[in-house]
Amino acid sequence: MIPALIPAPHALTVHDGSFELTADTAVSGPECHATRFLTALLRRATGYAPPPSPEGAIVLSLDGPADLGEEGYRLDVSAGAVRLRARTEEGLFRGVQTLRQLLPAGIESPVPVPGPWPVPCVSITDKPRFRWRGVMLDVARHFFDVAAVKRFVDRAVPYKFNVLHLHLTDDQGWRLEIASHPRLTGHGGTSQVGEGPGGHFSRADFAEIVAYAAAHHMTVVPEIDLPGHTQAAMASYPHLAPEGVTPELYRGIDVGFSQLAVHKPTTYDFLDEVFTEVASLAPGPYLHVGGDEALQTTAEDYAAFMTRTLPLATRQGKTVVAWQEAAAAPALPEGTHLQYWRPTHEPVPAPLADAASRGVPLIMSPANRAYLDMKYDETSELGLIWAGALGVRQSYEWDPEAVVPGARVAGVEAPLWSETLTTSDDIDHMLYPRLPGLAEVAWSPAPKDWSSYVPRLRAHTLRWDAAGITSYHRSPELGEG
Ligand code: TNX
Numbered sequence: 353m354i355p356a357l358i359p360a361p362h363a364l365t366v367h368d369g370s371f372e373l374t375a376d377t378a379v380s381g382p383e384c385h386a387t388r389f390l391t392a393l394l395r396r397a398t399g400y401a402p403p404p405s406p407e408g409a410i411v412l413s414l415d416g417p418a419d420l421g422e423e424g425y426r427l428d429v430s431a432g433a434v435r436l437r438a439r440t441e442e443g444l445f446r447g448v449q450t451l452r453q454l455l456p457a458g459i460e461s462p463v464p465v466p467g468p469w470p471v472p473c474v475s476i477t478d479k480p481r482f483r484w485r486g487v488m489l490d491v492a493r494h495f496f497d498v499a500a501v502k503r504f505v506d507r508a509v510p511y512k513f514n515v516l517h518l519h520l521t522d523d524q525g526w527r528l529e530i531a532s533h534p535r536l537t538g539h540g541g542t543s544q545v546g547e548g549p550g551g552h553f554s555r556a557d558f559a560e561i562v563a564y565a566a567a568h569h570m571t572v573v574p575e576i577d578l579p580g581h582t583q584a585a586m587a588s589y590p591h592l593a594p595e596g597v598t599p600e601l602y603r604g605i606d607v608g609f610s611q612l613a614v615h616k617p618t619t620y621d622f623l624d625e626v627f628t629e630v631a632s633l634a635p636g637p638y639l640h641v642g643g644d645e646a647l648q649t650t651a652e653d654y655a656a657f658m659t660r661t662l663p664l665a666t667r668q669g670k671t672v673v674a675w676q677e678a679a680a681a682p683a684l685p686e687g688t689h690l691q692y693w694r695p696t697h698e699p700v701p702a703p704l705a706d707a708a709s710r711g712v713p714l715i716m717s718p719a720n721r722a723y724l725d726m727k728y729d730e731t732s733e734l735g736l737i738w739a740g741a742l743g744v745r746q747s748y749e750w751d752p753e754a755v756v757p758g759a760r761v762a763g764v765e766a767p768l769w770s771e772t773l774t775t776s777d778d779i780d781h782m783l784y785p786r787l788p789g790l791a792e793v794a795w796s797p798a799p800k801d802w803s804s805y806v807p808r809l810r811a812h813t814l815r816w817d818a819a820g821i822t823s824y825h826r827s828p829e830l831g832e833g
Pocket of ligand 1: 607644645675693723725736769770771
């Protein structure tokens with residue numbers, strides 16, 4: 353029996369027999385997130401609480417072979433011991449997620465459940481295909497609080513995602529407190545799609561999210577979407593609006609109608625102050641400046657805007673990330689990543705093809721493969737369908753390196769836009785069962801084989817059941833038991 357691992361590891365050998373986790377099975381490892389995470393996970397579901405022992409039967413160590421790279425690991429399970437080795441704490445953390453999936457589904461239970469707790473004997477050598485494996489949550493269209501964001505992280509962790517992109521600002525709301533501009537959230541954070549009260553993250557809230565993500569080896573990429581998608585900012589400060597008059601807060605779901613005052617010098621003072629605070633709140637290397645759907649901005653203005661704005665981000669020591677439209681900027685700072693989002697059946701726009709040919713790294717999020725806000729099919733109650741329905745198989749069976757031939761692909765990201773989503777159960781419904789497939793696209797070696805994937809995915813539904821995830825989509829594509 354081949355264990356149902358998602359994403360599939362680089363190399364897996366299954367041996368006879370199994371290791372049995374018991375009340376005496378101690379874990380030992382370096383003082384790090386991976387060791388703590390594993391210890392807590394085992395204790396939560398099994399109720400066993402053996403004292404930590406330097407010679408535990410489960411041993412994590414940082415002496416993995418050099419070719420494992422930053423996130424790779426080697427996992428050897430024999431009847432007598434579990435040995436997990438990596439080069440880095442991050443590698444150990446990814447390996448812990450594999451060990452987690454080798455245990456019975458009950459290991460996902462939030463309360464102790466009866467064993468037994470066998471782990472099949474295996475030898476696994478694993479490392480990711482792509483370094484950027486992201487999930488994105490839109491907290492602007494509907495606000496999701498700290499607890500909801502943590503739960504979102506929890507959903508991504510077992511599948512080895514390492515980037516948490518937060519879409520923090522849009523027409524419908526500005527969600528991150530900026531001390532120098534309190535009205536951004538004080539006023540611009542009080543709306544959202546529909547009737548709700550909106551909301552925002554205080555600086556302390558955001559720090560809590562960053563720390564939680566870091567404890568799960570995920571990097572937070574904050575997005576301030578510019579120069580379109582900015583109604584909430586303009587509604588808060590009139591000088592940001594081209595006419596100098598504050599517009600109304602916006603509660604609809606249209607896109608492409610707003611634009612900052614791109615000609616006023618004060619706009620760039622504002623952006624400099626915002627970036628300074630965002631950069632200090634999100635310690636990761638990236639700052640996402642949006643750049644999508646600036647439909648009110650002429651090509652000339654857009655180019656000039658990016659020419660002034662991108663250096664404000666790099667001045668903070670950050671690597672710029674922007675949606676694919678920013679390929680039209682005359683000069684992209686060294687290291688800039690562009691995020692591809694248009695459907696794969698559209699021709700690659702010339703400026704993007706050009707940027708790719710110059711080696712600009714791309715993050716692949718084509719809407720007809722990776723947009724988790726798309727409906728599963730016409731009958732889905734939640735979601736949008738502008739890029740077509742997105743079934744489980746369609747989000748799984750694609751090659752990120754085939755979308756823009758010859759491009760340097762940094763990785764894959766699954767965005768979840770929230771025009772139609774209001775609760776964490778709504779989020780779960782859109783994530784599962786598509787998210788694991790995108791994890792496999794991002795982590796596992798190509799090519800993808802649906803027929804070997806679908807039984808593994810089916811097995812994972814038992815894990816979601818055990819975890820108490822009730823709202824995942826019961827897709828007919830997974831077939832019967
Ligand atoms: C396009 S993707 C958008 C978002 C919407 C999304 C809905 C992108 C860069 N812009 O503003 O929320 O479609 O699917």
